[in-house]
Amino acid sequence: MSIFHHPGDEFLFDYATGALGEAWGLAIATHLALCPACRKAVADMEGVGGRLLEDATPDPIGDDVLSRVFEQIDSPHAPEVLQSTATPLSTEQPVLPEPLRGYAGGDVNALRWQRLGFGASQFLIPTGENRVSARLLRIPAGRPVPTHSHGGLELTLVVAGAFSDSTGYYGRGDLQEADSHLQHQPHATDEEDCICLAVTDAPLRFKSLAARIVQPFLGI
């Protein structure tokens, strides 16, 4: 598997500093699960954070803090370090990598997909970030999504199948950044259904009237 489309450094950097919100972070972290190169980039940026921590001017700390740390360590109800939360479902490799699978509540076949008008279906993913929505989209093989532009920013991460549009071909792990300048008609490729995570801070703007009429009912 080769990944050709990576998040911009701005996203990786804001993820490394901690400034990136949870919904955007879900798309970035899921890309990182599939992309060793971007993991390395984030690790280097975190190294800068570590360096700045080392260089920080120490701020005096209360004498009791250390004893409170020991108290907490000694408390019998201290929860154990969490082991991996990933539950291997079977010997088969899951379609959704962590952290996406945990956020969705299961792998693709365990989810209650909601039908959309154009043969596609969606599954909304709750995050702690209210102004930004995250959803899984399933586009049938060979089918288009109606032509649309974006009122704001949209990150689309492919987790199964592939889509292509005027900007290129996107397969598993590829991430597309779209803003209000991009009007496109993504097409799922013929081999299999395309499943992607779409994170956006504004509703899509569909070009066709029919798509615009059903849009409010679908929450897309």
Next chain:
Amino acid sequence: MNALIANVALHQDRASFEQIFKHFAPRVKAFVLGQITHPQMAEEIVQETFVNVWRKAKLFDSEKAAASTWIFTIARNLRIDHLRKENRPEPDINDPAFMPDPEPMAFDLISHSQDAARLNRSIEGLPEEQKEVLRLAFFADKSHPEVAEALKIPLGTVKSRIRLAISRLRTELEGMA
């Protein structure tokens, strides 16, 4: 510092832990105070950070990151949790869908301490305006637009300063490998 963390991981050694605490706790507090002005809440986050350092010491991998970087990531995640009431989504290396790192090639086999020493020199060598942007981003947890607002400079300038700083640090890390 790596040996001290190993002592905590293997022997639950409290004397070693105290040394880690003495060095890093006042720095973590300074880091947390970059965004949280309430001193008591800042100390609570420091406390939680070190409870995590104790509990997660076994997971620390000195080949992957410097001790300061590891502690930075723990404090960062707790700050997100306290301040924004959000979780931080992260990949899970034990997930069967996780794509592992490629086998390291010969030239990658340099120790992380060398990396850290180089990074140290590189950051010192950055122009002050780039260092300032990095400090705001990491310590005040500010996104690109927020850094621009705080410094009253255009967003494009923030982007280019961060891009320059990161690409320079990256080239130095890679170029010398």
